Amino acid sequence: MSSPSPEDAPQEPEQGSSSSKTKKPRKRSQQEASIPVLTRMGHGALLAGRHREAVASFQRAFLLASTASSAKGAPVLRACAFNLGAAYVETGDPVRGLELLLRAQPEEGPLGGSQGDQCFNVAVAYHALGDLPQALGWYRRALSHHQPPGDQGLVQARMGACYRALGQPELAAHCLQEAGRAHEQAGRPREAALALGAAAGCMLDSGQHGVREMVQVLEDSRELAERSPERGLLGQLYNDLGLGYSQLQLFPLAMEAFLQALPLCQGPGEEATVLRNLGMAHTALGNYQESRAFHQKAADLHGSIGQRWEQGRSFNSLAFALSQLGDHEAARDNFLHALQAARDAGDMKGQWQACEGLGAAAARLGQHAQALEHYKEALIHCQKEPDSVRQRLVAKLVDAMRTHVALGSLAQARTLAPRGACPVGAPALVTTEALAPPPHSTPRRPRGPASRSPERRVLESCFCTIM
Numbered sequence: 001m002s003s004p005s006p007e008d009a010p011q012e013p014e015q016g017s018s019s020s021k022t023k024k025p026r027k028r029s030q031q032e033a034s035i036p037v038l039t040r041m042g043h044g045a046l047l048a049g050r051h052r053e054a055v056a057s058f059q060r061a062f063l064l065a066s067t068a069s070s071a072k073g074a075p076v077l078r079a080c081a082f083n084l085g086a087a088y089v090e091t092g093d094p095v096r097g098l099e100l101l102l103r104a105q106p107e108e109g110p111l112g113g114s115q116g117d118q119c120f121n122v123a124v125a126y127h128a129l130g131d132l133p134q135a136l137g138w139y140r141r142a143l144s145h146h147q148p149p150g151d152q153g154l155v156q157a158r159m160g161a162c163y164r165a166l167g168q169p170e171l172a173a174h175c176l177q178e179a180g181r182a183h184e185q186a187g188r189p190r191e192a193a194l195a196l197g198a199a200a201g202c203m204l205d206s207g208q209h210g211v212r213e214m215v216q217v218l219e220d221s222r223e224l225a226e227r228s229p230e231r232g233l234l235g236q237l238y239n240d241l242g243l244g245y246s247q248l249q250l251f252p253l254a255m256e257a258f259l260q261a262l263p264l265c266q267g268p269g270e271e272a273t274v275l276r277n278l279g280m281a282h283t284a285l286g287n288y289q290e291s292r293a294f295h296q297k298a299a300d301l302h303g304s305i306g307q308r309w310e311q312g313r314s315f316n317s318l319a320f321a322l323s324q325l326g327d328h329e330a331a332r333d334n335f336l337h338a339l340q341a342a343r344d345a346g347d348m349k350g351q352w353q354a355c356e357g358l359g360a361a362a363a364r365l366g367q368h369a370q371a372l373e374h375y376k377e378a379l380i381h382c383q384k385e386p387d388s389v390r391q392r393l394v395a396k397l398v399d400a401m402r403t404h405v406a407l408g409s410l411a412q413a414r415t416l417a418p419r420g421a422c423p424v425g426a427p428a429l430v431t432t433e434a435l436a437p438p439p440h441s442t443p444r445r446p447r448g449p450a451s452r453s454p455e456r457r458v459l460e461s462c463f464c465t466i467m
Contacts, residue, residue: 035061035076039083051091058084062100078104086121094128101125116145120155132162150191153182157195164202173202173209177217184224193224193237200244211248218244222257235264239274246281246463255281272301276314277463283321292321299337310464312341312350319357323364332361352381356393359400368404375400 042057062080085100101122123138139159143152160175176199183192200217203209218241225237238261245254258278265271279294295318302311315338323331335357342350359374375397382389 035064035080038064039080042083042087046087046090051087055084055087055091058087082118082121085125089121089125089128092128094125098122098125098129116142116147116151119145120151123155123158127158127162132166136162148186149182150186150188153179153186153188153191153195156182157191157198160195160198160202164198169202169205170208173199173206176202180220180224189224190228190230190233190237193221193228194240196221196224197237197240197244201247204247214244214248215250218248231264232266235261235266235270235274237261238264239270239277242277242281243463246277246284249284251281251284255285268301268305269307272298272305272307272310272314273464275301276310276317279314279317279321280463283317286324288321288324292318292325295321308341309345309347309350312338312345312347312354313464315341316350316353316357319354319361323357323361328361328364332358332365335361348381348384352378352385352389352393355381356396359396363400363403368400368407371400372397372404 038057038061042054042061045051045054045057058080062077062084065074065077065080081100082104085097085104088094088097088100090097101118104118105122119138119142123135123142126132126135126138136159139155139162142155147155156175156179160172160179163169163172163175176195180192180195180199183189183195196217200214200221203214203217221237221244222241225234225241228234228237238257242254242257242261245251245257255278258274258281261274262271262278265274275294275298279291279298282288282291282294295314299311299314299318302308302314315334319331319334319338322328322334335354339351339354339358341347342354355374355378359371359378362368362371362374375393379390379393379397382393
């Protein structure tokens, strides 16, 4: 949004006779004249991404305005305070930014067309500080002032993010749809597509919309994406579209969107993300050979650019695909790679998932003592996870323990019994839940958004956005 400039602010009439004007110190006149120059320099640096230079220019302008203004509430001083405050917020210092932005508010009445911009920037500062109710209040004040459609879209999108963070997905969906309409009206198809894609996710979370309605929103997002002239950014748009279809468990459509995103990726990091998402879509459909290939490529790419956290997650997914193909030794090896990568990256979730997978692989390979140790380690690392995760791991640990004890008892009984005799009461070896693949990756057929299982929700969380 635009910022007020000191040169646009109304100038206070100077007091005194014409002779007093001629006696005004030349230095002060030069200082006041340099304020607009510094302001333009700050705006130019901010637009060019030179944030430190921008802040320095705005600081100098504010300092000159503080010493040159005849009154504390002078419009020039307020404009300079606003510019510096907005720059602080933009560069990650919302505390100092908010103080200056509030100081820039006029004491009485609106400050012309810039009032909406001031309200918006105050809202952004509160948003950055995590005070979402205050942020929403200031966003609403910004909307109450006449704004061009593009600015309205930006405000509505920010409000949608606040409502989503506050756990109110229906209000978030409404704001994001309004943002999409405003951006489309302003001729910004990319921003409109992103807003509608996010709206579809909120509609799903709210549980108040049918699949057909949500698919229509996603299709509108796709149409807008294809109209965007910013071809270099389409990779991210199509990836987000695929994520939306994945949330609806429409994995064939998700795969189509991910495939459209793949040749449009900007760099190996984005390409690895899309490859991983393609692998997850194939996993959900039970296409494990294809899933294995995509996850292997994703792991290699993530590793080539030092993304150990992402590489570990890819190794986990690759190992699961291998386990479903019956190659439990290769699955074990890749779960070990995943565990090491997760340790390197400090990824606690990745560690317990890898340990759970190692437990299942060890059990499949008949290494029940090792399975026990892996499940115990998984429990240690999952203390911050939901109760359902810990309960599942406890059940697997108990089953693995029973199997281990049963095998030990059977071996002892066979040693003590006469040759050819069958020991009375020898426990039977039963396939238990401990030998099953980890449900955090178990694919299931789509059953509709209203009946998503916990396993399906965890599977969806394995898909990833492009940052």
